[in-house]
Amino acid sequence: MRVTTGRASQSDSRMFTVVVESFGIGRQRRAERRLTVPFEQLQSLMQTIAANGGRIRVVSSDLTTAEAVAATPAPAADPAPQAAPTVPAPRAAVSHADVPVNLYKPKDPFLGTVTENYSLVGEGAIGRVNHITFDLAGGNPQLHYVEGQSIGIIPDGTDANGKPHKLRLYSIASTRHGDNLEDITVSLCVRQLQYEKDGETINGVCSTFLCDIEPGAKVKITGPVGKEMLLPPDEDATVIMLATGTGIAPMRAYLRRMFDPGERARNPEYQFRGLAWLFMGAPKTPNLLYDDDLKRYQAEFPDNFRYTTAISREQQNAKGGRMYIQDRVLEHADEIFALIENPKTHVYMCGLRGMEPGIDEAMTAAAAAKGLDWSELRPQLKKADRWHVETY
Ligand code: NAP
Secondary structure: OOOEOOOOOOOOOEEEEEEEHHHHHHHHHHHOEEEEEEEHHHHHHHHHHHHHHOEEEEEEEEEEEEHHOOOOOOOOOOOOOOOOOOOOOOOOOOOEEEEEOOEEEEEEEEEEEEOOOEEOOOOOOOOOEEEOOOOOOOOOOOOOOOOEEEEEEEEEEEEOOOOEEOOOEEEEOOOOOOOOOHHHHHHHEOOOEEEOOOOOEEEOOOHHHHHOOOOEEEEEEEEEEOOOOOOOOOOOOEEEEEHHHHHHHHHHHHHHHHHHHHHHHOOOOOOOOEEEEEEEEEEOHHHHOOOHHHHHHHOOOOEEEEEEEOOOOOOOOOOOOOOOOOOOOOOHHHHHHHHHHHEEEEEEEEEEOOOOHHHHHHHHHHHHHHOOOOHHHHHHHHHHHEEEEEOO
């Protein structure tokens, strides 16, 4: 290994490039990779590489942060958007080949360890929603995933027939690097399911198991699964996100990948400079999940991130009913439609199935205003891998 770092100090503003072999996912593992990080993350990156069996060939630095970002190889140019296309042009957005699936199956799940479990809602919120993180260290194979995938959780205990509980799928809320950027954790965003039956409050089995779990507990994890909600690698993409409640989980991962400073330093090949627009539906203001992070991204990247909320029990739509995200979509329908005409635009929908007809109605009206038929356009967007839906 060759290491060229010169003198480094804690106030060192230079970027360091690590050339590594046998590190990463799928095809990445077979190729030599160059990872550029600021000095303060160099040690953690080298530990992560060592822990995952990577071989460091060279460590060098002579670039400042700005120079390193500028020197990052530009992605292959996208086809130029056509002038006012009537039909969104199909475009292969994501290579699905290297996405990990089913590394751990229900018969032989991975035993993860809870490292954190905290509430995501403020005082006065409706219900319980928690952010739960699991340590994935020590797996063979190492359980890894990419943004937009899900994992299965098998709760402890047995069902009414004495059989082990079945697994439940949850969308992953962390990026592939995990909340601590060490590539060995996964986080979920879970609402405790509660409903009334015959005058009795019933608690969901798995969601209650997860919301009550203590750090240190071992949990059976399967997966990862899912290729529907993958983020395009295009740093100039427009990403429109429509989320209700815990449906924000994959969006939280996308937005961290786009705007979190630690993530940006870890991903020199993904310096997002497109437009991300999140529509978030929640019943009350204290139910807005990850709201502080989202407001920070908005303040730091005002040209790249828009954040529009629909607070159903505090705001009213134009008809005097509860304000849902489809009402916000309708308010911005022309703008959204103009964005969708650009082949670089992807739409992601996650959360309650009930929002789908409302979103379709809003898009139908916007398309009709342009003399277009949404029922024809939507399947084309889907075929072009630009319309991504995960609803329950
Ligand atoms: P929540 O906090 O209750 O928020 C849901 C919001 O959507 C509320 O403001 C609700 O309004 C509103 N809403 C209700 N009906 C709607 C409709 N027809 N159209 C648009 N908005 C509507 O949400 P939640 O309990 O977390 O539920 C989110 C859903 O996401 C669940 O079904 C869950 O299974 C699913 N999901 C979860 C994950 C995950 O990994 N955690 C992943 C994907 C999907 P009102 O209640 O005021 O009417």
